[in-house]
Amino acid sequence: MDTTTSATQDTPDSTRTAAQVNSSQVVRPALPEHNLPDEPLVIIKPGKSWGAVDFHDLWAFRDLFYFLTWRDVKVRYKQTVLGVAWAIIQPLFTMMIFTIFFGRLAGVPSDNIPYPVFAYAGLLPWTFFANAISNSGNSLVGSANLITKVYFPRLIIPAAAIGAGLVDLAISFLVLIPLMIYYGITLTWSALMFPVVVFLTALLALGVGMWLSALNVKYRDVRFALPFIVQLWMFVSPVIYPASFLPQRFRWLLALNPMTGIIEGYRSSLFGRAFDWGALALSALITLAVLVYASYAFHRMERNFADII
Amino acid sequence: MKPIVRVEKLAKRYRLGKSEAAYGTLRESIVEAMRMPFQRLRARNGSAAEILWALRDLTFIVEPGEVVGVIGRNGAGKSTLLKVLSRITEPTLGRAELYGRVASLLEVGTGFHPELTGRENIYLNGAILGMRKTEIARKFDEIVAFSDLEKFLDTPVKRYSSGMYMRLAFAVASHLEPEILLVDEVLAVGDAAFQKKCLGKMGDVAKEGRTVIFVSHNMVAVQSLCRRVLWLEQGKVLENGPAGAVVSNYLNKSFGGGVASEEVWPDLAGAPGNDEVRLHAVRVRNKGTDPAAPLTMKTPFSIEVEYWNLQPETQLHVTLHVYTEHEIIAFTTGSGLEPIWSNRPQPAGLFRSICHIPGDLMNVGRHRFSVLVVKNKSSVIYRHESAVTFEIVDLEERTLSWYGREPGVVQPALDWTTEQLGTL
Numbered sequence: 001m002d003t004t005t006s007a008t009q010d011t012p013d014s015t016r017t018a019a020q021v022n023s024s025q026v027v028r029p030a031l032p033e034h035n036l037p038d039e040p041l042v043i044i045k046p047g048k049s050w051g052a053v054d055f056h057d058l059w060a061f062r063d064l065f066y067f068l069t070w071r072d073v074k075v076r077y078k079q080t081v082l083g084v085a086w087a088i089i090q091p092l093f094t095m096m097i098f099t100i101f102f103g104r105l106a107g108v109p110s111d112n113i114p115y116p117v118f119a120y121a122g123l124l125p126w127t128f129f130a131n132a133i134s135n136s137g138n139s140l141v142g143s144a145n146l147i148t149k150v151y152f153p154r155l156i157i158p159a160a161a162i163g164a165g166l167v168d169l170a171i172s173f174l175v176l177i178p179l180m181i182y183y184g185i186t187l188t189w190s191a192l193m194f195p196v197v198v199f200l201t202a203l204l205a206l207g208v209g210m211w212l213s214a215l216n217v218k219y220r221d222v223r224f225a226l227p228f229i230v231q232l233w234m235f236v237s238p239v240i241y242p243a244s245f246l247p248q249r250f251r252w253l254l255a256l257n258p259m260t261g262i263i264e265g266y267r268s269s270l271f272g273r274a275f276d277w278g279a280l281a282l283s284a285l286i287t288l289a290v291l292v293y294a295s296y297a298f299h300r301m302e303r304n305f306a307d308i309i
Numbered sequence: 310m311k312p313i314v315r316v317e318k319l320a321k322r323y324r325l326g327k328s329e330a331a332y333g334t335l336r337e338s339i340v341e342a343m344r345m346p347f348q349r350l351r352a353r354n355g356s357a358a359e360i361l362w363a364l365r366d367l368t369f370i371v372e373p374g375e376v377v378g379v380i381g382r383n384g385a386g387k388s389t390l391l392k393v394l395s396r397i398t399e400p401t402l403g404r405a406e407l408y409g410r411v412a413s414l415l416e417v418g419t420g421f422h423p424e425l426t427g428r429e430n431i432y433l434n435g436a437i438l439g440m441r442k443t444e445i446a447r448k449f450d451e452i453v454a455f456s457d458l459e460k461f462l463d464t465p466v467k468r469y470s471s472g473m474y475m476r477l478a479f480a481v482a483s484h485l486e487p488e489i490l491l492v493d494e495v496l497a498v499g500d501a502a503f504q505k506k507c508l509g510k511m512g513d514v515a516k517e518g519r520t521v522i523f524v525s526h527n528m529v530a531v532q533s534l535c536r537r538v539l540w541l542e543q544g545k546v547l548e549n550g551p552a553g554a555v556v557s558n559y560l561n562k563s564f565g566g567g568v569a570s571e572e573v574w575p576d577l578a579g580a581p582g583n584d585e586v587r588l589h590a591v592r593v594r595n596k597g598t599d600p601a602a603p604l605t606m607k608t609p610f611s612i613e614v615e616y617w618n619l620q621p622e623t624q625l626h627v628t629l630h631v632y633t634e635h636e637i638i639a640f641t642t643g644s645g646l647e648p649i650w651s652n653r654p655q656p657a658g659l660f661r662s663i664c665h666i667p668g669d670l671m672n673v674g675r676h677r678f679s680v681l682v683v684k685n686k687s688s689v690i691y692r693h694e695s696a697v698t699f700e701i702v703d704l705e706e707r708t709l710s711w712y713g714r715e716p717g718v719v720q721p722a723l724d725w726t727t728e729q730l731g732t733l
Contacts, residue, residue, distance in 0.1 A: 040406035041409060043404060045400065045405075046401055046403075067433050068433075071433055147397075
């Protein structure tokens with residue numbers, strides 16, 4: 001870039017003379033020395049729609065991610081009587097209802113694991129995922145006042161919503177420990193995979209969440225579609241039933257839903273079952289594809305956020 | 310010197326009205342896509358009326374350490390320019406290069422969460438404005454001291470008054486350390502003491518050698534803080550030069566003219582009135598040394614009312630109700646005690662009553678007035694809401710360092726005396 005050479009040539013005459021006239025008229029203390037970089041720090045120009053996510057920029061704003069996550073966690077349970085307990089109540093009561101209706105009355109199998117623990121281990125990732133994509137999907141529209149007033153990498157907003165969901169996940173995880181002790185389930189080396197599947201869930205939620213949030217800016221339909229999508233998605237995920245509930249020849253179909261490999265992954269890592277590596281790998285692959293597409297789509301739509309939100 | 314901000318042929322287009330296809334429901338988009346491709350294309354181009362170029366072909370540079378004012382009427386593109394420079398929105402054409410960190414005070418208090426305490430909001434807001442956590446922690450005490458809100462740090466900001474809220478917000482924002490600071494109308498808020506503080510802070514920022522781009526409608530503040538001013542009109546730079554010259558050109562063009570404004574009805578039959586009185590003209594005239602200059606707070610001026618008295622041997626007088634822009638009557642005045650005709654019946658014919666308004670009386674702002682014609686000092690026989698408005702501007706840099714409009718419907722200069730009555 002030849003910005004330094006063009007500095008003296010491209011300047012319009014009007015501004016130049018104006019500045020000179022001014023400096024000769026007004027007596028001011030000498031300005032301090034400025035060591036300006038040779039290259040501009042920021043170049044503002046239209047249509048950089050094909051660029052990738054600016055990781056450098058994201059890194060510079062990493063504290064904002066922390067504070068937005070912290071704000072979401074802090075504010076969520078303000079002025080509630082039960083406070084953080086809500087993070088536990090939600091999956092716990094759902095688990096109890098599921099146990100009565102599906103475990104007892106309908107007799108849904110649970111891979112020889114006591115149904116309550118089985119269901120809870122499925123609800124853990126599901127509740128996280130469902131809340132994360134709902135909150136994330138609505139996050140940009142909810143932050144319109146920020147978007148129209150300040151610059152920062154927009155991606156941080158939907159990402160922070162996922163981060164806040166992770167905190168809830170950690171709290172609801174605490175209930176699982178007494179449950180597992182009660183049913184006499186001991187951890188095995190498979191538990192080492194647990195952080196990996198949690199990470200995978202977060203990545204998938206991020207991909208889906210950021211895409212939906214950007215789409216929501218343009219099409220407010222997303223707000224109405226979201227609860228509906230979440231509900232349907234749960235039924236095609238092995239939350240209530242195990243993946244083995246389906247006949248072998250249909251299981252690949254179920255595995256196309258990335259949440260299948262993930263939810264089964266939670267159970268395998270917690271209960272020491274054999275992993276379905278194929279399904280898990282497929283989940284990881286689909287997650288990656290979703291992330292790549294979502295970040296491209298987000299970046300493309302991001303340019304207009306402030307104008308159309 | 311090498312510029313720190315270089316703006317080249319910058320343009321920003323907004324779509325207005327229904328061609329704002331960008332914001333709609335999914336269904337509309339699908340329906341649109343289903344239509345013939347050429348129809349879509351046509352819709353994209355839009356008609357001229359639906360497209361607004363908020364900025365066009367904008368070119369200028371800012372040198373490091375300069376405090377540049379940006380002035381212009383509403384809709385001239387000032388705020389859009391700041392939005393583009395602060396990367397909130399993307400330009401449609403052209404480019405801008407920034408050779409330093411940018412921070413903007415487009416609207417202070419952005420991102421404050423009402424449920425969080427003052428302390429928590431300092432951190433949150435700081436991070437939103439681009440500060441690192443350690444940076445906020447380091448400046449925390451300074452920010453609190455600046456805001457004067459030590460006692461309320463652990464109160465949720467939803468319990469703050471709007472003044473407290475602004476103080477906290479500005480305290481955070483003013484502790485940013487950018488090389489380039491973009492400021493939009495911060496002076497419109499806060500009380501006098503706080504405004505003084507804010508301006509002092511901006512002065513400090515400039516003295517430290519930082520660059521400030523300052524958008525304001527407050528000509529006094531612009532003149533005293535900026536050495537160079539850009540005057541934008543319809544998205545273009547109309548003038549770019551020393552603050553004093555550009556500001557006075559701007560005011561002359563916007564509010565100037567010998568007769569500030571007038572209404573004239575040459576045709577008696579069509580003039581407002583009734584069978585007793587009809588108006589002929591209503592005007593405001595600058596009586597200052599330069600009749601072409603805008604009316605300032607110091608300029609004497611007159612309001613003239615010309616009317617036809619249609620009934621002989623009646624006694625008429627004119628009363629004016631002068632309104633501020635908030636529709637408050639600033640004062641009323643009438644010609645009832647005028648020396649020649651006040652106790653004498655008037656013949657039929659054309660009369661002119663002139664109300665002489667001295668300088669150092671009016672407050673800043675746009676004013677309008679209504680004209681009342683009163684018969685026999687008792688009954689109002691005709692009332693005319695005049696279309697004539699006049700703007701009082703303020704050019705003086707005041708020594709008391711308050712740059713905003715003083716409260717009050719009028720701002721008379723009154724004599725004061727102070728005497729010592731005793732000693733301790």
